[in-house]
Amino acid sequence: MTTVLTHKDFAAERATWCPGCGDFAVLRSLQEACVQLDLAPHRVVVVSGIGCSGKLTSYMGTYGFHTHHGRTLPVATGIKLANRALTVIAAAGDGDAYGIGLNHLIHAIRRDIDLTYVVMDNGVYGNTKGQTSPTTAAGVRTPSSPLGAVDEPVHPLRLALAAGATYLAQGSSGDPAHLTRLVAGGIAHRGFALINVISPCPTYDRVRTYAWWRERLRNIDADAGHNAADPRRAWEIVSQRDTEVVGLVYHAPGRPLDERLPGFAASPLADETLAPDLDRVRRILDQEYAL
Amino acid sequence: MTPPVHARNRTAAGAAWLIGGKTGEGVDSAGEIFARAAARAGAHVHTFRLFPPIIKGGPTSYEVRAAGAPVEARADALDCIVALDGETAARHGAALRQGGLLLRDAGRAAAGQAEGSTTAPGNAPAPTGAVTCHVPFAALARDLGDPIMKNIVALGVSAHLLGLDVAVLRDTVRGRFADKGSRVQDQNAAAVDAGWRYAEAHLTAATDGARLPRASTAHRWLLSGNDAIALGALAAGCRLYASYPITPASDILEWMAAHLPEVGGAAVQTEDEIAALSLVIGAGYAGVRAMTATSGPGLSLMTETMGLAGMAEIPAVIVAAQRPGPSAGMPTKHEQSDLLHIVYASHGEFPRIVLTPGTLEECFTDTALAFNLAERYQCPVIVAVDQDLVLSRTTASRLPLDEVRVDRGERVGSAEAARLGAAYERYALTASGISPRAVPGQAGVRFLSSGDAHDHRGVIDVEDPAVRRAMVDKRLRKTRDVWGHAAGTAAEGDGDLLVIALGSPCGPVREALGRLRADGIAARFLRIRRLWPFPAHEVAPEVQRARRVVVVEHNATGQIATLLRAHVGGHEKVTGLRQYNGLPFRPADIAAGLRAAVDTPAEGAGLRPGAAAGD
Numbered sequence: 039m040t041t042v043l044t045h046k047d048f049a050a051e052r053a054t055w056c057p058g059c060g061d062f063a064v065l066r067s068l069q070e071a072c073v074q075l076d077l078a079p080h081r082v083v084v085v086s087g088i089g090c091s092g093k094l095t096s097y098m099g100t101y102g103f104h105t106h107h108g109r110t111l112p113v114a115t116g117i118k119l120a121n122r123a124l125t126v127i128a129a130a131g132d133g134d135a136y137g138i139g140l141n142h143l144i145h146a147i148r149r150d151i152d153l154t155y156v157v158m159d160n161g162v163y164g165n166t167k168g169q170t171s172p173t174t175a176a177g178v179r180t181p182s183s184p185l186g187a188v189d190e191p192v193h194p195l196r197l198a199l200a201a202g203a204t205y206l207a208q209g210s211s212g213d214p215a216h217l218t219r220l221v222a223g224g225i226a227h228r229g230f231a232l233i234n235v236i237s238p239c240p241t242y243d244r245v246r247t248y249a250w251w252r253e254r255l256r257n258i259d260a261d262a263g264h265n266a267a268d269p270r271r272a273w274e275i276v277s278q279r280d281t282e283v284v285g286l287v288y289h290a291p292g293r294p295l296d297e298r299l300p301g302f303a304a305s306p307l308a309d310e311t312l313a314p315d316l317d318r319v320r321r322i323l324d325q326e327y328a329l
Numbered sequence: 330m331t332p333p334v335h336a337r338n339r340t341a342a343g344a345a346w347l348i349g350g351k352t353g354e355g356v357d358s359a360g361e362i363f364a365r366a367a368a369r370a371g372a373h374v375h376t377f378r379l380f381p382p383i384i385k386g387g388p389t390s391y392e393v394r395a396a397g398a399p400v401e402a403r404a405d406a407l408d409c410i411v412a413l414d415g416e417t418a419a420r421h422g423a424a425l426r427q428g429g430l431l432l433r434d435a436g437r438a439a440a441g442q443a444e445g446s447t448t449a450p451g452n453a454p455a456p457t458g459a460v461t462c463h464v465p466f467a468a469l470a471r472d473l474g475d476p477i478m479k480n481i482v483a484l485g486v487s488a489h490l491l492g493l494d495v496a497v498l499r500d501t502v503r504g505r506f507a508d509k510g511s512r513v514q515d516q517n518a519a520a521v522d523a524g525w526r527y528a529e530a531h532l533t534a535a536t537d538g539a540r541l542p543r544a545s546t547a548h549r550w551l552l553s554g555n556d557a558i559a560l561g562a563l564a565a566g567c568r569l570y571a572s573y574p575i576t577p578a579s580d581i582l583e584w585m586a587a588h589l590p591e592v593g594g595a596a597v598q599t600e601d602e603i604a605a606l607s608l609v610i611g612a613g614y615a616g617v618r619a620m621t622a623t624s625g626p627g628l629s630l631m632t633e634t635m636g637l638a639g640m641a642e643i644p645a646v647i648v649a650a651q652r653p654g655p656s657a658g659m660p661t662k663h664e665q666s667d668l669l670h671i672v673y674a675s676h677g678e679f680p681r682i683v684l685t686p687g688t689l690e691e692c693f694t695d696t697a698l699a700f701n702l703a704e705r706y707q708c709p710v711i712v713a714v715d716q717d718l719v720l721s722r723t724t725a726s727r728l729p730l731d732e733v734r735v736d737r738g739e740r741v742g743s744a745e746a747a748r749l750g751a752a753y754e755r756y757a758l759t760a761s762g763i764s765p766r767a768v769p770g771q772a773g774v775r776f777l778s779s780g781d782a783h784d785h786r787g788v789i790d791v792e793d794p795a796v797r798r799a800m801v802d803k804r805l806r807k808t809r810d811v812w813g814h815a816a817g818t819a820a821e822g823d824g825d826l827l828v829i830a831l832g833s834p835c836g837p838v839r840e841a842l843g844r845l846r847a848d849g850i851a852a853r854f855l856r857i858r859r860l861w862p863f864p865a866h867e868v869a870p871e872v873q874r875a876r877r878v879v880v881v882e883h884n885a886t887g888q889i890a891t892l893l894r895a896h897v898g899g900h901e902k903v904t905g906l907r908q909y910n911g912l913p914f915r916p917a918d919i920a921a922g923l924r925a926a927v928d929t930p931a932e933g934a935g936l937r938p939g940a941a942a943g944d
């Protein structure tokens with residue numbers, strides 16, 4: 039007899055985000071994607087960072103690790119290498135992903151570590167009350183940019199494609215069903231998957247509301263001329279000044295780190311019963327250090 | 330600093346030899362070959378490298394001390410210097426003992442034996458009382474086809490002068506070039522012979538009896554502290570290693586990259602030290618033994634992540650190999666100035682354990698032990714070492730392999746997980762403070778680990794003052810019984826002078842105390858083996874018993890002494906013997922400092938900040 043799970047099997051505490059927060063839809067999409075892929079809750083680990091997005095691990099009924107700011111990817115990499123049989127999802131905000139932890143994004147992509155990275159991009163530092171974030175548009179006034187944001191925002195899709203991402207998508211909290219498909223595709227992808235999610239902050243961003251985004255976001259998955267396997271097409275999309283699209287931008291076969299590491303154990307390292315490995319130590323001593 | 334020349338009759342004690350030149354001239358490989366050959370010929374060996382942060386063309390040297398008994402320090406004075414360039418004589422000449430040999434490349438000078446110390450040509454004066462010999466190292470090598478082999482010619486000359494068996498040297502040289510083919514092997518073996526024959530023909534009068542000692546030729550190895558640390562990690566079941574290259578810890582990364590694949594594990598060279606420790610913590614959370622190694626600058630980057638490990642109660646093993654700071658400091662030199670950083674680094678309060686090995690064997694056992702402690706107490710464990718301890722190579726006749734145990738701490742097995750189900754509390758408030766650990770993948774016991782303050786179930790956003798206090802107390806009481814699982818100190822000898830040290834200075838201290846004993850000065854030597862939690866209950870009675878306490882350490886501000894004063898007191902007795910010039914102590918530095926301490930009137934003198942020895 040098999041039990042059919044629902045999103046409730048992947049739920050934990052009641053979420054305390056502000057009413058209308060885009061992160062509710064991200065949470066629900068993650069849960070639904072796990073259901074669609076027939077995953078068992080205890081075989082999934084979600085790693086989150088700091089800020090409003092970081093609270094997501096409290097609301098997921100999977101294993102969770104709520105880490106420090108910006109380091110979801112190296113922590114998740116350690117978990118995946120420790121137990122390659124687990125599904126490991128990193129969930130971060132735009133401050134985590136494109137500010138303090140941007141360095142790790144480029145290297146996680148380069149390693150093509152088999153993780154799904156869901157970034158809740160609201161273009162604002164909500165948990166510290168509304169300062170500019172790396173994806174705040176130039177000119178926007180916030181408490182930390184009272185005269186208007188000076189810098190150009192980070193372009194996550196362009197950056198990730200340039201770094202060699204093998205699964206690259208953008209979703210929106212305004213379309214949870216579509217977002218669920220993108221997340222499920224990312225989890226199923228053997229390699230690194232980045233899903234940037236437009237996740238509006240109704241408290242600190244009164245301009246870029248759901249309605250504002252709905253008018254602008256174009257769904258490329260519905261575009262008959264779009265082929266996610268075509269890198270030139272992907273470059274065209276991410277080269278636009280404002281990448282106001284949702285959908286699967288690029289998808290190529292992954293080359294995950296755990297498959298490329300020389301001699302890496304096929305079964306999870308975490309399952310190994312350890313005993314002092316003295317024979318090996320003696321052998322190395324005699325081979326490399328004996329006089 | 331001018332190293333003191335300790336005139337002594339060294340034939341009984343062995344011989345100290347140094348080769349110096351520019352990086353890229355084969356100084357390191359010649360030094361390694363000589364050390365290995367001396368050890369194979371039966372001597373106990375200790376090496377010391379002095380190298381610049383310049384890959385090609387900087388001044389570099391390799392010191393080999395060979396003795397009839399185990400040695401764990403540099404010699405006070407050198408018996409023989411091979412100077413491949415003029416600068417070597419200038420830099421190291423003062424360290425030659427009376428009657429020691431300075432072998433210089435003849436260059437344009439007439440080859441052959443010099444008559445004494447005053448005839449040295451070139452840009453440096455010969456040291457007083459030394460014998461300078463001009464030897465055509467490069468010319469002899471050129472005759473054999475390649476002047477690059479001048480270092481090997483120098484080995485042949487040295488072997489003759491110091492009584493190293495030429496057959497052993499030849500064989501060691503062949504072994505060194507085994508992967509270069511027989512032609513290169515033959516050429517280098519010929520270079521050994523050329524040097525040997527030259528010395529035989531021209532330099533016999535130069536030898537004054539300095540001979541390499543022969544001890545038993547029991548099965549032995551020659552390895553560094555870094556090698557021992559890596560072996561200890563492997564023995565203990567380390568499967569993942571993550572780090573960023575940094576001197577002097579890079580050897581461990583290279584070692585792990587070579588050997589972890591043999592056990593199905595992996596070494597990941599991360600983008601920075603933040604990622605390195607974060608990866609280690611991810612692995613620890615998921616139930617796999619993992620380690621990182623770094624030096625001061627990298628440890629600085631890791632401090633926030635250490636706090637995460639403390640709060641989320643994740644096992645992590647960190648090797649902190651110190652070098653002089655702050656900032657990039659002197660990346661290729663020696664110091665112990667990160668001790669307080671290692672003990673206190675990060676924000677907030679959480680338990681950590683800091684082990685301080687003082688010998689090659691302890692580098693091995695402490696690293697293996699660190700994994701047990703990290704899992705038992707679910708906290709970061711730091712193996713604090715220093716440049717001299719991890720880079721110097723020493724002969725070892727045995728490593729305490731049989732002492733290695735694997736203790737994975739309190740874990741929730743699958744049967745218990747099934748029984749507990751949702752009742753499982755990851756951060757259960759136990760009497761010991763230690764909460765049995767489940768790992769992701771186990772059915773029934775899902776939990777959240779967090780860097781946010783949390784309650785006993787792992788639920789965050791708990792602002793109840795009582796819960797906060799209970800959880801802080803729970804974490805802090807975890808290491809209360811650490812004394813039963815990791816020795817705090819190791820003591821030897823007796824006397825009313827108490828000498829305290831940790832790390833690489835333990836070797837020269839032990840040797841210095843032997844000399845003091847010969848002069849009728851009795852002392853007790855207390856080695857700190859676990860710097861944190863500070864072993865106050867072991868140190869306090871020692872300090873109480875002592876008339877005078879001298880803390881020997883490689884830093885300017887007296888960091889061990891600071892911990893001693895904070896946790897034990899005895900202010901009026903404590904004085905410091907400190908060296909922070911980038912170089913490890915020689916035994917004579919310490920013997921002189923201790924003699925001075927003994928001769929100083931006890932009352933009041935202890936409050937004076939320690940004079941830096943040798944400066």
